[in-house]
Amino acid sequence: MANVKLTDIYKKYGTTEVVHGVNLSIHSGEFVVFVGPSGCGKSTLLRMVAGLEEITSGTIEIGDEIVNDIVPAERGVAMVFQSYALYPHMTVFENMAFGLKMAKVKKPEIEKRVHEAAEVLQISSYLDRLPKQLSGGQRQRVAIGRAIVRNPKVFLFDEPLSNLDAALRVQTRIEIAKLHSQLSATMIYVTHDQVEAMTLADKIVVLNKGIIEQVGSPIELYNSPKNKFVAEFIGSPKMNIIELEGNDKVSINNLQIPTHTSKIGVRPEHISLADNSSSMLSGTIRHIENLGEHLLCYINTVSTQEITAKIDVKSKVDLNQSVYLNWNPEFSHYFNSNDQTIK
């Protein structure tokens, strides 16, 4: 377990700067998730912590030691790759033992540590198999096992679940969460899946175009996004943004709107059907998705802005039906013309 501290981290590829001065403090034992759209720099940041990518400027500290010039193996980190990166010609045991062999750990100790990790991950019966003889989920567990045996200060996960099918992803997600509580290790996890971020993280770091947009607990980001980007990125389906300015502006009734508000954000799950008198907004249903437990209605407002509403499955709604909508004003998010949240 160790703290990780990133100070003024910049990364340039040639003349293109991809990370623009990141500052971040990760406490010992914390599970931190980097989220953001493709190309936002989250994997680059993780790889810089691992030592696989050089930093252009700034400092990275792991456990109070500056590791800028230290090779990956000596940083006390272990990494789980998206593609598992298991050595295809080695058995599961050899894969897990490789790092320990490189560190010249004695044979009995290697055996002990590999078997312990295999037990935790329930892969003891596969130790003699080659990676190609394993399923995707089993391979991912071996990759995690390879990280565990090294007893690292920091675990790094680079989109470890993206190659798994939906069911296995949920299962492995739960296993990773359990593992974190068992090991109490510092973990940094990169994903573009915000459900993974919300369910696993103690702290989420939302990145966009090489800068940190916001750092906070999942609930903090969900309830109090700092700006429109975070508001839209966290939550599924994403938050509705209603434009109050421009040609296709929407007029909203029955709501006290702060001055300088340019857009209002409201999450689909907070919108409900209402009668005409109490409604804030009206529109026509253009598409309905029945997800079993609820309906997702895609509604076009008079000014053609699209609103998504997550409503009760028993609601009687039809395509092209005119509907009135409202929500608890407490759940409104107000953004100024710079897309920053108005407090």
Place this chain on the structure above:
Amino acid sequence: MDNLKVSISRQLMRYVLLSWIALIFIFPLIFMIVSSLKPDLQLLRDSSSFRAFLPVGDISFNNYIEAFDRAPIFLFIGNSIFITATTIILSMFACSLAAFSFVFLEWKGKGVILSIILSTLIVPFEAIAIPLLLIVNFLPWVSVDGISIGWLNSYQVQIIPFIADAITIYLFVQYFKDLPKELVEAAHVDGASWFRIYSKIILPLSGPIFATAAILKFLAMYNNQFLWPIMVAQEEQFRPVMVGLLYFFQLNVAWGEVMAYLSIITIPVLAFYISMQKAFVASVANTGIKG
């Protein structure tokens, strides 16, 4: 039912075509072996008919006995095998290491240097033979007798200039580029040194390309070593099989003996190819579909 008929007839046509192509390739070999068993007169008489491919008439191993009398065949084969095998081993090591550096290591100017290496592909050996001869003539060599100058009449003069070549480096570079980079990164995080990554991760995964490169190198070394040995190996004890062929073209050319000699020196080529065939086919089949 009609579909089945069509598919069977298609399959049949495919086999007929493939068999025809196989025959075209194998006929010269059959001609060589069959001719090596015939006396010269019959060989020349048969050559204008299909009998040239049939072991008929006065068949014997006399040409082989004569061939062994005329040239020290075992010495030549031994020399060729030694030169070829040593070059292959050193070449596989040197060229794969060079390619590893080009693909996985970060260093300034590697793109330029790789381009320069690849550009040597367009320079024929004949163009550099004389300068190379001048160079090797002045190179020092350490042996049990001390330091000597000049590599002429030696094995090393037929080995060292051929260790590194652009084709082999290029083959390795292309293959290594297709290997997942994460494997190298994972090994890096696991604490493996560059040489360990090369020997423990990359080498075991590169069997097919080593086989391909080794076969191509073998053919280049064993079959084509003619001009250079003539220039640098005047002493018989260092001569390879191709130079040995000249022994059969002095004064009266005995074609039966030539065929017998060629049949004998083909055996190592066939043996080598058959032993590497599986890996060679796998390498060719894998090109472009690595997952």
